[in-house]
Amino acid sequence: MTYVSGFVAAVPSANRDAFIAHARAGWPWFQQRGALRMVECLGADVKHGRQTDFYRATQARDDEVPLFSWVEWPDRATADAAWAGMANGEDLPDMPEPPFDGARMFWGGFNPIVQVGESRPGSYIQGFVLAAPEDRKQAYIDMARSATDMFRRMGATFQIECWGEDVPHGKQTDFYRATDAKEGEVPLFSWIEWPDRATCDEAARQMEAEMEGMEMPDMPFDGMRMFWGGFTPVFDSKAEVQG
Secondary structure, eight states, rough: EEEEEEEEEEOOOOHHHHHHHHHHHHHHHHHTTOOEEEEEEEEEOOOSSSSOOHHHHHHHTTTTEEEEEEEEEEHHHHHHHHHHHHTTTOOOOOOOSSOOOGGGGGGEEEEEEEEEOOOOOOOOEEEEEEEGGGGGGHHHHHHHHHHHHHHTTTOEEEEEEEEEEEEEOOOOHHHHHHHHHTTEEEEEEEEESSHHHHHHEEEEEHHHHHHTTTOOOOSOOOOOOEEEEEEEEEEEEEHHOOO
8 A cells, every 4th residue: 555645725716727737747746756646636516514624624715626635655755755855945846836825735644544446547536534533543444444345336446545644733724623633533534436426426315315214323433523525636647647
């Protein structure tokens, strides 16, 4: 399994093309430092929640859409070395100002604990952010594994659950604030891939119908503080290579 740097931010809708160009320009720097893949996704179906959501997490403005993105590395050591190089200004590319407010972007390093299927360019992404008690990690892994067959039956092509390993506290936003994390809880950054949005939406309807009238099982995290949304990849370095 790889190591994942996960990012959440908000991007002005009018800056979509500028954001894609910015991502494309930045990818070679990451690639030269060992990154395996970079995927940038903009919100396509992101709901407002009662307690937590992507909008609150990023302090999104009315004209902004949430961003859910990640960089894959072969291991944490490679990622740490790359980020240290960025902090030191090591051979940074000559790029324009980011077309979004970087002060409201937050990120962290995550270790995949469950991974099923094959991640493919062009998939529709269902992204999740939550926090779970550190002492319930194995219970969370068991729960996630038990759900993989259901998601695959409904059409999912890939599922990955990533446990926070190096998640910093931020000055304005971070994964802890985003999830109202309590002491002893660890942020998670996870996603499910679907062939298209229609398959994802149909799976959601099917799950809702199957669970109607059922008692909710004991969960190893507070589901009221988990938030998710549907995202469309706008830059995928793997697709750029294949294309």
